[in-house]
Amino acid sequence: QQQVKQSPQSLIVQKGGIPIINCAYENTAFDYFPWYQQFPGKGPALLIAIRPDVSEKKEGRFTISFNKSAKQFSLHIMDSQPGDSATYFCAARWSGKLIFGQGTTLQVKP
Amino acid sequence: NAGVTQTPKFRVLKTGQSMTLLCAQDMNHEYMYWYRQDPGMGLRLIHYSVGEGTTAKGEVPDGYNVSRLKKQNFLLGLESAAPSQTSVYFCASSSANRANVLTFGAGSRLTVL
Numbered sequence: 409q410q411q412v413k414q415s416p417q418s419l420i421v422q423k424g425g426i427p428i429i430n431c432a433y434e435n436t437a438f439d440y441f442p443w444y445q446q447f448p449g450k451g452p453a454l455l456i457a458i459r460p461d462v463s464e465k466k467e468g469r470f471t472i473s474f475n476k477s478a479k480q481f482s483l484h485i486m487d488s489q490p491g492d493s494a495t496y497f498c499a500a501r502w503s504g505k506l507i508f509g510q511g512t513t514l515q516v517k518p
Numbered sequence: 519n520a521g522v523t524q525t526p527k528f529r530v531l532k533t534g535q536s537m538t539l540l541c542a543q544d545m546n547h548e549y550m551y552w553y554r555q556d557p558g559m560g561l562r563l564i565h566y567s568v569g570e571g572t573t574a575k576g577e578v579p580d581g582y583n584v585s586r587l588k589k590q591n592f593l594l595g596l597e598s599a600a601p602s603q604t605s606v607y608f609c610a611s612s613s614a615n616r617a618n619v620l621t622f623g624a625g626s627r628l629t630v631l
Binding site: 410451452499 | 522553559560561562563566568575576581583588610617618619620621622624625
C-alpha cells in the first residue's frame with residue numbers, strides 16, 4: 409500500500425498547548441518522511457523531515473517522533489502560537505515521489 | 519525571487535472544455551510535479567518530470583496530459599474537463615541533488631461546471 413494515513417482531520421488547541429498530529433504507513437520501502445505546512449491561499453512549504461534510522465528530530469518548537477516498528481510518525485508543536493494555525497501534511501517518499509497524507513487543519517486559539 | 523509561478527490563479531470551465539495550466543520556475547530545478555488538492559484527500563500526484571522532454575504518471579493521471587518542452591516550464595492540460603476535476607492544482611519543483619525538498623507554487627483553483 410502506497411498510502412499515508414493522517415489523523416486527526418482537524419485540531420483546536422489553546423495558545424501554549426502541544427498539538428500532536430499522527431501519521432501511519434504500510435510500505436516499509438518509504439525512506440524519507442517530511443512534514444509540510446500550508447497557510448490559506450499559499451502552497452505547502454517544507455517544515456521538518458526525518459529519515460527512518462532516526463527516532464526523533466527537533467527544529468525549534470517542532471519535533472518529529474518516528475516509530476519504525478509501528479510504522480508511525482508524529483509531529484509535535486511545543487508552545488503553540490496563533491501563527492501556527494495552518495494545514496499540516498505528513499508525507500513519505502517512495503521511488504523518488506512524495507505520497508502525502510490527508511492533511512490536518514490546526515487552529516491555535518489566543 | 520519568484521520561485522514557482524502558476525497561471526492562471528483561478529479558472530471556471532464548462533464540462534467538456536479544454537484548458538492548460540502553466541507552471542514556471544526560475545530556480546533551475548530539474549524535477550517538476552503537478553499535484554491536486556481536495557478536501558480530505560490531501561495532495562495527490564498527477565504527473566511529474568525528471569527533466570526536459572520527460573514526463574511520468576503519478577497517482578491520479580487519468581484525464582490529464584503534461585508537457586515539459588523547456589526545463590523551466592511544466593504544462594498541465596485538461597482535454598475535456600469534467601466536474602470531478604474541480605480542485606486546487608499545485609505545481610512544485612525540486613533540484614536533483616535536493617530532490618526531497620519541494621518548492622510549491624501558490625496554486626490554481628479550477629472549477630468545472
